[in-house]
Structure formats: C-alpha cells, structure tokens
Amino acid sequence: MEPHLSKPLIGLTTYRNLSEQGYPRFSVSEAYTSSIISAGACPVMIPLGLPGESVNELLDYLDGVLFTGGGDIAPTLYGQYDHPLIDGIDPDRDSVEIALIEQAIHSGLPLMGICRGLQIINVALGGDLYVDILEQHPLALKHQYYPDYPREYLAHEVSIEKTGMLAKVFPGARVPVNSLHHQGVRNLAPGLKPAAFAPDGIIEAFELPGHPFGLAVQWHPENLQEHKTMRDLFCLFVEASMNQQEGT
Numbered sequence: 001m002e003p004h005l006s007k008p009l010i011g012l013t014t015y016r017n018l019s020e021q022g023y024p025r026f027s028v029s030e031a032y033t034s035s036i037i038s039a040g041a042c043p044v045m046i047p048l049g050l051p052g053e054s055v056n057e058l059l060d061y062l063d064g065v066l067f068t069g070g071g072d073i074a075p076t077l078y079g080q081y082d083h084p085l086i087d088g089i090d091p092d093r094d095s096v097e098i099a100l101i102e103q104a105i106h107s108g109l110p111l112m113g114i115c116r117g118l119q120i121i122n123v124a125l126g127g128d129l130y131v132d133i134l135e136q137h138p139l140a141l142k143h144q145y146y147p148d149y150p151r152e153y154l155a156h157e158v159s160i161e162k163t164g165m166l167a168k169v170f171p172g173a174r175v176p177v178n179s180l181h182h183q184g185v186r187n188l189a190p191g192l193k194p195a196a197f198a199p200d201g202i203i204e205a206f207e208l209p210g211h212p213f214g215l216a217v218q219w220h221p222e223n224l225q226e227h228k229t230m231r232d233l234f235c236l237f238v239e240a241s242m243n244q245q246e247g248t
Contacts, residue, residue: 067117113216127189213240
C-alpha cells in the first residue's frame with residue numbers, strides 16, 4: 001500500500017557544486033525549500049543525470065515542479081552565440097529541465113519558474129533570450145544587482161498585467177522586485193502570455209494559458225519572503241499542486 005501524504009510533493013530543480021572537501025554534490029538554495037514548506041508543501045530535490053524514462057516516473061509521484069534559479073542556459077539551445085558574461089552553463093541541467101518541462105506540460109502538472117526557471121521554460125517551448133540584456137537591448141535598465149547589492153534589494157518596479165493570475169496576488173499595478181540577472185526573455189515562446197514587464201519592456205513574468213498552473217517570474221520571490229505578496233505567490237502554486245494531488 002502506498003503511503004498517503006497530506007501535503008503535496010513539489011520537485012525542485014538542482015545545480016551542481018562542490019563541498020568544502022571537494023566532493024561533487026547537487027544543491028538547492030534553502031530559500032526555495034523554506035518558501036515551499038511555509039506555503040504548505042513538501043520540497044523534493046530533483047537530481048541531474050536522470051534518463052528520460054526516470055523523469056517520467058519521477059513526475060508520477062510529484063504534484064508540482066519548481067524550476068529554480070542558477071547559471072546561464074547554453075545559448076546554442078536558442079540560436080544565440082557565446083558571450084564573455086555567460087556563466088555556469090551545465091548541459092546536463094539544461095537537458096533534464098527541458099525534459100521535465102515537456103513532460104510536466106504533457107501531464108498537466110503545475111509548474112513554476114524563477115529567474116533561470118523562467119528562461120528555461122521559455123527556451124524549452126521555442127522562445128529565445130537576450131544573451132546579455134545591456135548589450136542587446138538598446139534601452140535596457142540595469143538588471144544584474146547581485147553581488148553589489150543584497151539579494152533582497154528592490155531594484156526596480158514591474159507592471160502587472162490586469163488580466164493575469166499575478167493580479168490575484170498583487171493588488172497594485174506596479175510592484176517593486178529584486179533583480180539578479182543579466183539575461184532575459186527576448187522573444188516569448190508561442191502559447192505563453194506575458195504577465196509583467198520591467199520599465200524597459202523586458203518581460204518579467206509569463207503564464208501558460210490552458211495549463212492547470214503555469215507561472216514564471218524573472219525576480220526572486222524566495223528572497224523576499226518578508227513581503228506577504230511574495231509568500232502568496234508560493235501559496236498560489238502550492239494550492240494548484242494540492243488540487244493536482246486531489247485530482248480536482
């Protein structure tokens with residue numbers, strides 16, 4: 001008999017790094033896990049290196065997937081070129097996350113993306129990115145404030161689209177957010193709907209209409225948990241995952 005879990009299981013994508021002793025390991029920021037736990041779900045780390053059939057089997061046990069932040073995506077995946085500021089590419093992570101996105105959408109599994117998570121969802125579905133916003137966007141604002149500023153530093157405002165799900169969380173039309181990225185959405189993938197914009201026009205959030213729950217944001221709400229609205233973002237995702245768990 002399979003054990004009954006009262007809380008939904010949320011898979012969190014991971015990244016590779018080394019321990020203090022030099023041993024390779026998979027990691028995820030505690031800010032993500034604590035945000036998911038506070039919203040009422042159980043986080044589960046998803047290791048890299050999973051073959052395709054294992055991705056499918058793993059998703060059978062999950063009620064949602066959170067695509068976390070991290071290093072840059074290989075530019076060859078979206079028809080762009082290498083750049084001196086590109087950092088942290090992991091082809092294995094790219095391939096595992098793209099497989100997770102495709103299967104999650106096929107299965108109707110709730111998904112949420114944060115920063116890199118937003119970017120990999122867009123790339124997986126046929127969109128592309130600015131390799132470097134400041135170089136390729138002539139009117140761009142500064143978007144990379146870390147490590148010069150704390151991760152929770154509110155760098156700029158975003159304009160929330162009135163008809164999207166973000167309007168359920170943020171009562172105002174403009175919301176101050178942190179900003180820790182040098183890349184961003186250039187062309188949005190077919191089927192995605194913009195949900196928020198930076199003052200320079202860069203897409204800061206999008207939704208996946210027709211999917212049980214599909215939301216991605218370019219900022220880092222996990223580092224802004226002192227703000228109720230940022231906590232509510234995770235609650236919205238977990239609520240959708242609970243519905244998935246209950247089969248509603």
